[in-house]
Amino acid sequence: LAATSGAGVAAASRPGGGASADPVFAVPLKRAKVLRPLGGHGRHGAGYDVYRLTVREHDVTVLPGTTTRMRLFNGEPAPVIRATRGRPVVVQQTNALGVPFAMHLHGGHVPARHDGHPADQLLPGTERLFHYPNEQRASTMWLHDHSHHAHAENTYFGAVAGYLLTDEFEERLPLPKGRYDVPLYLRDAKFAEDGSLVHHMEDFMDRPTILVNGRPRPYFEVAARKYRIRLTNTSNERAFLLRLGDGDTMTHIASDGGLLPAPVPTPALEIWPAERQEVVVDFSRYPVGSQVVLTNAIAYPGEAAEVMRFDVVRTAPDPSSVPGTLRPAPDLGEPAVEREFVMSFDPATGQHLINGRPFDPARIDFRPRLGVTELWTVRNTDTKFGIPHSLHTHLEHFRVVDRDGKAPAPGEAGLKDTVTVMPGTSVRFRIRFTDHTGKFMYHCHLLGHQMMGMMGQMEVVG
Ligand code: C2O
Ligand code: CU
Numbered sequence: 217l218a219a220t221s222g223a224g225v226a227a228a229s230r231p232g233g234g235a236s237a238d239p240v241f242a243v244p245l246k247r248a249k250v251l252r253p254l255g256g257h258g259r260h261g262a263g264y265d266v267y268r269l270t271v272r273e274h275d276v277t278v279l280p281g282t283t284t285r286m287r288l289f290n291g292e293p294a295p296v297i298r299a300t301r302g303r304p305v306v307v308q309q310t311n312a313l314g315v316p317f318a319m320h321l322h323g324g325h326v327p328a329r330h331d332g333h334p335a336d337q338l339l340p341g342t343e344r345l346f347h348y349p350n351e352q353r354a355s356t357m358w359l360h361d362h363s364h365h366a367h368a369e370n371t372y373f374g375a376v377a378g379y380l381l382t383d384e385f386e387e388r389l390p391l392p393k394g395r396y397d398v399p400l401y402l403r404d405a406k407f408a409e410d411g412s413l414v415h416h417m418e419d420f421m422d423r424p425t426i427l428v429n430g431r432p433r434p435y436f437e438v439a440a441r442k443y444r445i446r447l448t449n450t451s452n453e454r455a456f457l458l459r460l461g462d463g464d465t466m467t468h469i470a471s472d473g474g475l476l477p478a479p480v481p482t483p484a485l486e487i488w489p490a491e492r493q494e495v496v497v498d499f500s501r502y503p504v505g506s507q508v509v510l511t512n513a514i515a516y517p518g519e520a521a522e523v524m525r526f527d528v529v530r531t532a533p534d535p536s537s538v539p540g541t542l543r544p545a546p547d548l549g550e551p552a553v554e555r556e557f558v559m560s561f562d563p564a565t566g567q568h569l570i571n572g573r574p575f576d577p578a579r580i581d582f583r584p585r586l587g588v589t590e591l592w593t594v595r596n597t598d599t600k601f602g603i604p605h606s607l608h609t610h611l612e613h614f615r616v617v618d619r620d621g622k623a624p625a626p627g628e629a630g631l632k633d634t635v636t637v638m639p640g641t642s643v644r645f646r647i648r649f650t651d652h653t654g655k656f657m658y659h660c661h662l663l664g665h666q667m668m669g670m671m672g673q674m675e676v677v678g
Pocket of ligand 2: 661670
C-alpha cells in the first residue's frame with residue numbers, strides 16, 4: 217500500500233527510537249464521553265436537542281508524566297453527540313481559541329450556512345448556533361475544523377468530536393447496542409520530549425505515537441461477547457490497515473454513510489483519513505483472560521505496529537447478532553452529467569492540484585443541479601511521486617461504481633463520502649445532490665494536501 221510513499225520526504229527526517237518512548241498497553245482506553253443535551257425542546261417527534269461545544273486549549277496528560285497543550289471540544293479528546301433521525305440538533309459553539317474556527321459536520325447533509333465553509337469562520341472569542349437537521353440515514357459522522365489555513369493544525373491539536381446518528385431502521389437490527397457499541401477515534405501524533413505536540417506538515421511519516429480516544433496505545437477490558445466498534449480515522453495524513461490478533465475475522469458492517477448492504481467478514485480493515493469503518497468483533501471466541509492485539513499492518517519502518525489491546529476479562533450474555541443482510545444502498549439513478557477530477561502534485565510549487573489548479577476561494581469550480589445524478593471520475597495521475605490522495609465531498613454521500621473498471625469490493629459497496637485513489641488509479645462514483653443549495657467543498661482529506669491547494673468549491677443550484 218502506498219501509505220509508505222511520500223513526496224520524497226522519506227526516512228531521512230525520521231529520528232530513531234521515537235516509538236520506543238511510547239507506552240504500549242500501559243493506559244486504559246477512555247470511552248468517548250457522550251454529551252448530554254443542555255435542554256430538550258419538545259420531548260418527542262417535533263422537538264430538537266441543544267448541545268454546547270466549546271473549543272479551547274487545555275493542558276492534559278497524554279503521555280504519562282508529561283503535559284500536552286491541546287485544542288479540545290469541551291476538554292475531551294472526542295466527545296460524542298448521539299442523535300436520532302428526525303430530531304434536529306442545535307449546537308451552540310464557542311471558539312475560545314486564538315485562531316478562527318469553522319466547524320464542519322463531516323458526513324452531514326446540512327444547509328450551506330451550517331456546513332462550515334472555510335470562509336465562514338467563527339472568530340476567536342465568539343459563538344454561534346449550528347443547525348443539523350438529521351434528515352439522513354444513520355451513520356457515524358464527526359466534527360472538525362474547516363477554517364481556511366487553520367484546519368489542519370486545529371485538527372492535529374485535537375479539536376474533533378463524534379456525531380453518531382441513528383434511526384429506526386438501524387435500531388430495529390439486533391446489532392450490539394449501548395455499552396457494547398463503542399466509538400474509537402484513531403490518530404497519529406508526534407510528541408516532543410516535554411510532552412508538547414509537534415506539527416510540521418512535512419512530518420507526516422514521523423508521527424509515531426498512535427492515540428485511540430486520546431490515549432496512547434491503550435488496553436480495553438471487554439466481555440466475551442460481540443461488540444460494535446465504530447472506527448473513525450481523525451489523522452491528518454495516516455492510513456491504517458488494521459488486523460486483530462493473527463488476522464482473526466472482523467465483521468465489517470458499516471462505512472462512511474452507514475450500514476453496508478451486507479456484512480463482510482474480513483481479516484484486515486483499511487481506514488484512510490476521515491473515513492469511518494465499523495466492525496462487529498466477537499470476543500466470545502477467546503477464553504476469558506485472553507489479550508487480543510489490534511495492529512497496523514502498514515506502520516512506517518521503526519514504529520510500533522500496536523494500536524491497542526482488547527483484554528477479555530469476563531463473560532456476559534449476548535442477545536446481539538449480525539443479520540445476513542443489513543441495509544441496501546439507495547438507487548442514485550442514471551447519471552446525466554459526467555465530471556472528471558485529476559489529482560496531481562506540482563513539485564515546482566509544492567502545491568497539490570485538482571484539474572491542474574489549486575483552491576481559489578474566489579472561484580466556483582462547477583455548479584451541480586439539485587436532483588440530477590452525476591458520474592464523477594477521480595484520477596490520481598501522480599505516478600512520479602507516488603502520493604495517494606482521497607476525495608471527500610460535502611453534502612452528499614455517493615456510491616462507488618468501479619475502481620479501474622472493476623466493481624468495488626463488498627466493503628466499499630455502501631454509501632461513502634471519502635474515497636482514496638492510489639497513484640496511477642481511478643475511481644468512479646455516482647452522486648446526486650439533494651435538498652440544499654449553495655456553496656460546498658470537495659477536497660483531498662489528507663489535510664496537508666488540502667492545505668496546499670487540493671480543494672475545490674461547487675455551488676449546488678436549484
Ligand atoms: Cu472532513 Cu471538508 O471535511
Ligand atoms: Cu491528497
